[in-house]
Amino acid sequence: MQKTVLCVNIDHVATLRQARGGIEPDPIEAALVCEDNGAAGITVHLREDRRHIQDMDVAGLRDVVRGKLNLEMALSDDIISVARRVVPNQITLVPEKRQELTTEGGLDVAANKARIIEVARMFHDIGVLVSLFVEPDPRIVELSRETGADFIELHTGTYCGARGEAEVQKELDRIYRAAHHAKAIGIRINAGHGLSYRNLPPILETPGLEELNIGHSIISRAVFLGLARAVREIADIIATARPR
Ligand code: PXP
Numbered sequence: 001m002q003k004t005v006l007c008v009n010i011d012h013v014a015t016l017r018q019a020r021g022g023i024e025p026d027p028i029e030a031a032l033v034c035e036d037n038g039a040a041g042i043t044v045h046l047r048e049d050r051r052h053i054q055d056m057d058v059a060g061l062r063d064v065v066r067g068k069l070n071l072e073m074a075l076s077d078d079i080i081s082v083a084r085r086v087v088p089n090q091i092t093l094v095p096e097k098r099q100e101l102t103t104e105g106g107l108d109v110a111a112n113k114a115r116i117i118e119v120a121r122m123f124h125d126i127g128v129l130v131s132l133f134v135e136p137d138p139r140i141v142e143l144s145r146e147t148g149a150d151f152i153e154l155h156t157g158t159y160c161g162a163r164g165e166a167e168v169q170k171e172l173d174r175i176y177r178a179a180h181h182a183k184a185i186g187i188r189i190n191a192g193h194g195l196s197y198r199n200l201p202p203i204l205e206t207p208g209l210e211e212l213n214i215g216h217s218i219i220s221r222a223v224f225l226g227l228a229r230a231v232r233e234i235a236d237i238i239a240t241a242r243p244r
Contacts, residue, residue, distance in 0.1 A: 009215025041068030160194030
């Protein structure tokens, strides 16, 4: 049975930093904490609008990340040239719309097949693995294999948004079926989007699953795991100040 590893998506550490335009919290420091606590890799999405992760973050992460650095990116010339300079361990091609809050839907592999083949070759030439973020559909898995990509990342967002036992099971079956097909034709399997502490266990039953990319739920939980201590630290500074 395949051992599955965690890659932590740290985009939202940068989201918080960008809210003030300063230097805190630092995604580089976050990456070190993640790797020291069981993450096998770090994932970031360098978006065209640079709303969270910046070019300098990706370059800095390249210097410190010891495991896999996975760069999520659109098929855009600007981002491709940044990625070629940085040389992450893996790129994950995703669709991107400027107005969206987060990635919506999988990559349209059929419509972009020729460009994906070209980009996959370009990155293989510099030793970078290529993953495609796709809907869990055997036909799309098949097309993905034909592009020469090393991995598919199965989009788990619809499963995570499903309500009621029957709908949840239907979405899980789609994921399992797509994974079976991927295994059978020899393309490696990652998964992610919307996963949390509650909805993760059935996803771990996915055949051949190698890596999970999880971000929002980890950063959200970190707020509450850390808030008590953060408040106590500053309250202590105030409480122990000399009276004036
Ligand atoms: N995988 C891909 C391709 C994504 O675009 C994202 C969101 O940036 C994730 C995984 C992580 O999703 P979440 O933040 O919901 O865990």
